[in-house]
Amino acid sequence: MSHPAPGGIDWAAVRAEFPILGREVHGKPLVYLDSANTSQKPRAVIEAVDTFLTRHNANVSRAVHALGSEATEAYENARRRLATFLGVRAEELVLCSGTTFALNLVAFSWALPRLKPGEAIVLTRMEHHANIVPWQLVAERTGARIKVAELTPEGELDLEGLWRLLTPEVKLLAFAHVSNVLGTVNPVREICREAARRGITTVVDGSQAVPHRPVDISALGCDFYAFTGHKLCGPTGTGGLWGRRELLAGMPPFLGGGEMIREVRFEGSTFNDPPYRFEAGTPNIAGHVGLGVAADWLQNLGMANVEAREQALLAQATAALSAIPGLRIFGTAREKAAVISFAIEGTHAHDLATLLDLEGIAVRSGQHCAHPLLQWFGVSATCRASLAFYNTEAEIEAFAAALHKVRGLLL
Ligand code: PLP
Numbered sequence: 100m101s102h103p104a105p106g107g108i109d110w111a112a113v114r115a116e117f118p119i120l121g122r123e124v125h126g127k128p129l130v131y132l133d134s135a136n137t138s139q140k141p142r143a144v145i146e147a148v149d150t151f152l153t154r155h156n157a158n159v160s161r162a163v164h165a166l167g168s169e170a171t172e173a174y175e176n177a178r179r180r181l182a183t184f185l186g187v188r189a190e191e192l193v194l195c196s197g198t199t200f201a202l203n204l205v206a207f208s209w210a211l212p213r214l215k216p217g218e219a220i221v222l223t224r225m226e227h228h229a230n231i232v233p234w235q236l237v238a239e240r241t242g243a244r245i246k247v248a249e250l251t252p253e254g255e256l257d258l259e260g261l262w263r264l265l266t267p268e269v270k271l272l273a274f275a276h277v278s279n280v281l282g283t284v285n286p287v288r289e290i291c292r293e294a295a296r297r298g299i300t301t302v303v304d305g306s307q308a309v310p311h312r313p314v315d316i317s318a319l320g321c322d323f324y325a326f327t328g329h330k331l332c333g334p335t336g337t338g339g340l341w342g343r344r345e346l347l348a349g350m351p352p353f354l355g356g357g358e359m360i361r362e363v364r365f366e367g368s369t370f371n372d373p374p375y376r377f378e379a380g381t382p383n384i385a386g387h388v389g390l391g392v393a394a395d396w397l398q399n400l401g402m403a404n405v406e407a408r409e410q411a412l413l414a415q416a417t418a419a420l421s422a423i424p425g426l427r428i429f430g431t432a433r434e435k436a437a438v439i440s441f442a443i444e445g446t447h448a449h450d451l452a453t454l455l456d457l458e459g460i461a462v463r464s465g466q467h468c469a470h471p472l473l474q475w476f477g478v479s480a481t482c483r484a485s486l487a488f489y490n491t492e493a494e495i496e497a498f499a500a501a502l503h504k505v506r507g508l509l510l
Pocket of ligand 1: 199200230327
C-alpha cells in the first residue's frame with residue numbers, strides 16, 4: 100500500500116535520522132509502535148545533548164565563567180525555540196520535567212490557594228492519570244468537588260453534556276487536547292471559548308497533541324497548556340507549562356530553592372518573576388537543550404507534514420486491523436490522532452503484546468494510565484499501537500501480519 104508523500108518529503112530519509120529504528124529485537128527488525136508512550140529521538144537531538152555535555156556543561160545562571168554563560172545561553176535559547184514552536188512568548192513558558200510536573204504546578208500553585216468548599220473542577224472521562232490525580236489531591240485539601248464530562252460511544256466528548264456541567268460553582272476545566280488511549284482530538288478552541296464565557300479557567304493537557312499536529316497555543320484561548328518533551332522527539336525529564344502572564348504572575352511558588360528567589364532572609368524570602376519563580380533547583384539543562392533542537396527539527400520538517408503523514412499511516416493501519424476477526428478498536432472519533440487501542444476477543448492484551456514483541460513489534464498493553472476510561476469501556480486492558488511519522492507502510496503490513504499470526508497462536 101502506498102501513499103503520496105505529504106509535502107514531497109522523503110520519509111525514508113527522515114526515518115534514517117533515527118538511529119534506534121535500525122536495530123533488531125529478538126532477531127527481527129524493530130517495529131516501534133509505542134510513540135505515544137515515548138517517541139524516538141533523531142540524531143540532531145542526540146548530538147545536541149552530546150555536544151552540550153562534551154563542550155558546554157555547567158550550571159545555569161549561577162556562574163560568571165565562560166561555561167556558565169554558555170550553558171545559560173543554551174538553556175534560554177531552548178526556551179525561545181520552544182516558545183516559537185508553540186506560538187507563545189518565552190517569558191510565559193516554564194520549563195519543567197514534563198506534563199505531570201506542569202499539571203501539578205497548576206494544581207498546587209493556582210488551584211490550591213483559590214478553590215473553596217463547594218466549588219468544582221471539571222475533568223473528562225478520557226484523562227490520563229496525570230490530569231486526574233493532582234486535581235483530586237487539591238479537591239481533598241480545599242473541599243472542592245470533581246465533576247466528569249462523559250463520552251459518546253465513539254469516544255468523543257459529549258459536548259452538550261459538558262456545557263451542562265459548566266455551572267457557576269465550576270472554577271476550572273482540565274482536559275486533554277488529544278486522548279492518549281482513543282486518539283480523540285478535542286475541539287479545544289470551542290471548549291475554551293465556552294469556558295471563558297462562564298469565567299472558568301482552562302488547563303489543556305497537550306502531551307499527545309504537540310508531537311503530532313501544528314499547535315499554536317496562543318490561538319487556542321486556553322489559560323494553561325502543558326506538554327512533555329520526551330514524546331516530542333526530546334529527552335526524558337523535559338517539557339513545559341505555558342500560562343497566561345497575569346495568571347503566572349499571581350501564583351505563589353510551587354517548589355522552593357535556588358534560582359526561584361529574589362532575596363532570602365530567615366525572616367522570609369521574596370521570589371523571582373515567572374517563569375523562573377517556578378524553576379527551583381538545577382533544571383535538566385542538557386535535556387532541554389536537546390528539546391530545543393527537537394522543536395527546531397520538527398518545525399523544519401513541518402508539523403502539517405507530520406500530521407498528514409501520520410493520518411495516512413493511521414488510515415492504513417485502521418483498515419488492516421479492522422480486517423482481523425474479533426478485533427475491536429476503542430475510539431473511532433471523527434477527528435483522531437494516530438493511536439489505535441484494540442482488543443481481540445478471547446485473548447489478553449498482555450499476551451498479545453508479549454507475542455508481538457517476539458516478532459519485533461513494540462506496542463503497549465495495559466490501562467495506559469487511564470483507569471476510569473477503561474472501566475467505562477468495561478475492559479481491564481487493551482493493546483495500543485501508536486504511530487509516528489517515522490513509521491512506514493511496510494511496518495504496518497508487518498504489524499497486521501504479526502497480529503494475524505499471534506491471534507492464531509492464542510486462540
Ligand atoms: N497526559 C497524557 C495525555 C499522556 O499521554 C501522558 C504520558 O503518557 C502524560 C500526561 C504524562 O506525561 P509525563 O509522564 O511525561 O509527565
